[in-house]
Amino acid sequence: MLNLHRLRDQLDTFESHEADTRERRARQQERAETVLAACDRRWEAVQAAVEEAEPRRLVAALREPPAETHGAPERPSPITVVATDGSQIYPDRHVEPLFFLLNVSRVAVQYGTQEAPLLDAEPRLHFEDALSDHVDEVLRSLTTELVSALRDEMELELLLRTAREAQVEGRPLLALADGTLIRWMIRGMNNEAAEDALIARYTDYLQAFRAEAYPLGSYVSMPATTEVVNLLRFVAGELETPGPALDIEGPAAPVLDGLLDRHVFDTLLDDGERSATFGSTSHIQDAYPSGTEICYFYLRVPSAVGEGEIGRVEVPRWVADDPALLDRIHATVLRECEKGDGYPLVLSEAHERAVIRGPEREGFFRLMERRLRRAGLSSSNSRKRRSKQRPRV
Amino acid sequence: MDESEALGEVIESSTRQFVAEVYEDASAPAFGTWVQVPDAEGADVYGLISHVETGSYDSNRQAVALGLSADERAEEMPMVQELIRTTVRVQLLACRDREGRLRQTLPPHPPDLHDFVYPCPDEAIQDLGTPADVLRTLVNHPDPAVPADDLLVAALRSVYDAHGGEAGGREALVSAGRALSRLLDDDHERLQSILRRVL
Numbered sequence: 001m002l003n004l005h006r007l008r009d010q011l012d013t014f015e016s017h018e019a020d021t022r023e024r025r026a027r028q029q030e031r032a033e034t035v036l037a038a039c040d041r042r043w044e045a046v047q048a049a050v051e052e053a054e055p056r057r058l059v060a061a062l063r064e065p066p067a068e069t070h071g072a073p074e075r076p077s078p079i080t081v082v083a084t085d086g087s088q089i090y091p092d093r094h095v096e097p098l099f100f101l102l103n104v105s106r107v108a109v110q111y112g113t114q115e116a117p118l119l120d121a122e123p124r125l126h127f128e129d130a131l132s133d134h135v136d137e138v139l140r141s142l143t144t145e146l147v148s149a150l151r152d153e154m155e156l157e158l159l160l161r162t163a164r165e166a167q168v169e170g171r172p173l174l175a176l177a178d179g180t181l182i183r184w185m186i187r188g189m190n191n192e193a194a195e196d197a198l199i200a201r202y203t204d205y206l207q208a209f210r211a212e213a214y215p216l217g218s219y220v221s222m223p224a225t226t227e228v229v230n231l232l233r234f235v236a237g238e239l240e241t242p243g244p245a246l247d248i249e250g251p252a253a254p255v256l257d258g259l260l261d262r263h264v265f266d267t268l269l270d271d272g273e274r275s276a277t278f279g280s281t282s283h284i285q286d287a288y289p290s291g292t293e294i295c296y297f298y299l300r301v302p303s304a305v306g307e308g309e310i311g312r313v314e315v316p317r318w319v320a321d322d323p324a325l326l327d328r329i330h331a332t333v334l335r336e337c338e339k340g341d342g343y344p345l346v347l348s349e350a351h352e353r354a355v356i357r358g359p360e361r362e363g364f365f366r367l368m369e370r371r372l373r374r375a376g377l378s379s380s381n382s383r384k385r386r387s388k389q390r391p392r393v
Numbered sequence: 394m395d396e397s398e399a400l401g402e403v404i405e406s407s408t409r410q411f412v413a414e415v416y417e418d419a420s421a422p423a424f425g426t427w428v429q430v431p432d433a434e435g436a437d438v439y440g441l442i443s444h445v446e447t448g449s450y451d452s453n454r455q456a457v458a459l460g461l462s463a464d465e466r467a468e469e470m471p472m473v474q475e476l477i478r479t480t481v482r483v484q485l486l487a488c489r490d491r492e493g494r495l496r497q498t499l500p501p502h503p504p505d506l507h508d509f510v511y512p513c514p515d516e517a518i519q520d521l522g523t524p525a526d527v528l529r530t531l532v533n534h535p536d537p538a539v540p541a542d543d544l545l546v547a548a549l550r551s552v553y554d555a556h557g558g559e560a561g562g563r564e565a566l567v568s569a570g571r572a573l574s575r576l577l578d579d580d581h582e583r584l585q586s587i588l589r590r591v592l
Contacts, residue, residue: 077468109471114464117471339470349472352454 028259029267034250035232036264040067042246046235049244055234056241060227060261061279063295063320072272075331077112080173082162085350086151089361090144099127100147101364104154105353107346108166118166121353122158126150149186149198152179156205163214174332175209177218178347181294181314184284199287206292210318217319217329219344223298223312228261228278261298262310269300271308274330277320295320299333303342311337394431399509401481403430406503408485410440410536413510415479421445425547427513427521427555428483430504437489438500439513439521441531441548443539444482451476483510484536484544486527497526518555519565525572532576542583545573546590553591566591 039046047062060066086104101123108118155177163175183202186195209216233256234243265275275298285293296314303309313333319325336344356364372378400419405412411430415421422428426442449456454476459466466473488500521527531548535541552569553562574584 107472112468114467114471117475119472119475345470345472352451357453 024254025259025263027254028256029263031236031250031254032229032232032256032259032264033267035236035248035256036067036268038246038248039232039235040065042244046231046244046246050231050234053234053241053243055230055239057230057234057239058227059234059281060231061281062231062276063279064276066228066231066276066278067268068276069269069273070275070327070330072274072334073327073331075111075335076172076328078168078171079111079328079332080108080166080168080171081111081176081332081336081346082106082108082159082166082173083176083178083344083346083350084155084159084162085178085347085354086155087354087356088147088151089356089364090147097127099125101125101356102147102151102154103354103356104151104158105350106158106162107350107353108162109346110166110168110171118162119349119353124154143189145185145189146194149183152183153198153202153205156202159216160205160208160212160214163209164212167214172328173214174329175214175216176333176336176344176346177216178350179218180220181206181216181218181316182280182282182284184282187284196287199284203288203292206316207289210291210316215319215325215328216316217333218314219333219347220312220314221343222309223260223262225261225312226259227280228264229256229259232256232264262312265298265300265310269298269310271300271302272334274299274313277315277326279317279320280314291318292316297326297330299330299337301334301337301342305341308342394509394511396509399511400428401510403504403506403508403510404480406506408499408501408503410443410482410484411504412480412482415481417478421447421479422481422512423547425544425551427518427551428481428510429513429517430508430510432505432508435491438485438504439487439489439517440483440485441527441544442481443484443536443544445479446481447477447479449476450478481510482536484531484539486530487521495520497521497530499530515555518551521552525569528569528573529576532573542587543590545587549573549587549591 043062043065050059050061084104084106086102088103089101091098091100103121103123105121106118107120110117159175159177163173167173183199186198186202189195206216230239233239234241235246236248236252236256237243238255238257269275277295277297280294280296282294288294293316294314295317296312299311299313301308301311311333313329315326315329319329333344336346339345340348369378399416400422401413401415403411404414413428422442422445424442424445427439428442429437429439431437456473456477459470459473461470485499485503487495487497489495528545528548531541531545535544549566549569553566556562556565570584570588573587574581577584
């Protein structure tokens with residue numbers, strides 16, 4: 001039972017903390033604006049200085065003046081938009097046999113036509129993964145990280161297949177993924193060979209998108225990234241590595257530590273505008289084949305209700321290098337967000353199709369148990385799990 | 394029966410009533426229409442559509458106003474159409490056994506889930522018109538969620554139509570009206586109000 005009365009004092013403290021944070025952030029944003037302006041004037045020199053200094057933190061790579069903004073172009077119509085999203089039933093160590101389930105949706109919409117959309121989901125049961133021995137080694141412990149990595153991979157695999165199937169001769173296409181395309185989370189499994197195998201397979205799909213010329217982008221809602229802020233901190237001399245000598249107008253305080261990229265672009269972008277495109281310098285990018293390294297821009301997404309937000313759109317470099325493709329992605333994502341009230345409609349549809357709801361989950365477990373029992377392979381359900389299923393009085 | 398003529402499929406079933414989902418490419422049947430559900434052994438159940446409902450497939454997702462024309466909706470939000478479904482509730486009134494005997498009473502077994510639902514051909518409705526025992530069920534045990542008289546109006550109308558409408562339907566209607574009059578204990582006002590709305 002939650003006693004709301006006893007929370008009152010803590011809420012008071014929280015309230016004043018939040019007020020302080022906002023006030024501090026507003027001053028940081030002001031300062032970030034002046035540093036960004038200085039950076040913008042000498043962006044090539046700044047980029048050269050970054051490459052020279054190699055700061056330890058993740059710093060955005062500059063490809064154009066960083067304070068640049070671009071208005072929203074008109075979305076082409078008709079256009080094919082494909083999207084996927086995934087969900088999973090994680091392995092449960094209280095259940096024998098050990099397995100996990102991935103469910104990835106496939107959505108293809110032919111906007112501007114009255115052709116029927118594709119709305120589908122594909123489940124895959126994994127019980128003994130056909131990966132290399134290295135990955136099997138990890139699989140025996142079946143971490144949630146591994147399952148998530150395999151889900152992300154399946155999302156990209158099905159996105160590619162959906163693009164192939166939905167493509168219409170002479171009609172522009174966009175493949176939209178959910179979340180980041182930068183696989184930094186794969187590092188950290190304590191199994192380098194398995195990590196390498198996973199990254200290689202993921203980048204193979206990225207390569208295929210490029211080889212077959214399907215423009216790919218991904219949308220990150222409420223991004224917590226700080227690459228542009230780190231660049232500004234580098235320029236302002238806040239990092240261990242000294243930055244370039246630039247004339248920065250205004251006071252040298254406050255420091256920009258704690259600010260997020262989206263706070264910087266919150267003051268810079270008008271509704272519907274996108275920022276300059278930056279390059280990712282994540283170490284994992286070294287494993288991405290040339291041309292498929294990830295670039296990104298920020299986008300101010302308006303909302304009919306409330307304030308809207310700054311979203312992040314990631315694209316492979318070959319897409320970022322083509323202004324027409326960037327425009328297509330910008331316009332399409334924006335239109336999707338308008339229709340989806342702040343979040344791309346096609347991605348929320350993909351989410352709805354991918355999600356495994358409680359009753360479906362239960363149904364799946366019942367079916368599996370029945371099948372195993374009928375085959376004389378009764379699954380052993382540990383006592384602990386059973387007791388969790390049926391709370392006793 | 395020709396499966397391509399099925400209008401939908403049973404998704405909830407009991408001996409009193411069933412719910413069917415209407416196929417997307419079938420036109421939704423009208424309130425008060427007679428339908429039949431054949432089983433694999435050649436028996437049939439017959440019922441009247443007592444409720445038609447259109448809504449979202451997904452109970453987690455409610456329909457909301459979009460402010461788009463039908464064309465704009467089809468072009469820019471085609472996923473919306475995919476979420477809409479029509480269901481009908483059917484009050485069971487009669488059954489035919491494997492030997493072909495028609496009984497104007499509830500069936501011994503409910504139709505199976507996923508059985509196909511067909512519109513009733515005129516001949517079947519003509520058979521159900523006399524002795525009009527189905528009217529007794531409709532008057533004495535109506536679906537509580539449905540205005541009983543409106544369903545009676547629709548039922549009489551389909552009897553009239555099945556007998557040829559203007560060309561021959563009147564006689565069947567008059568005989569059904571007489572039966573109804575007795576069932577309503579000579580409540581002339583109610584009878585008048587029902588008959589007025591049939592034609």
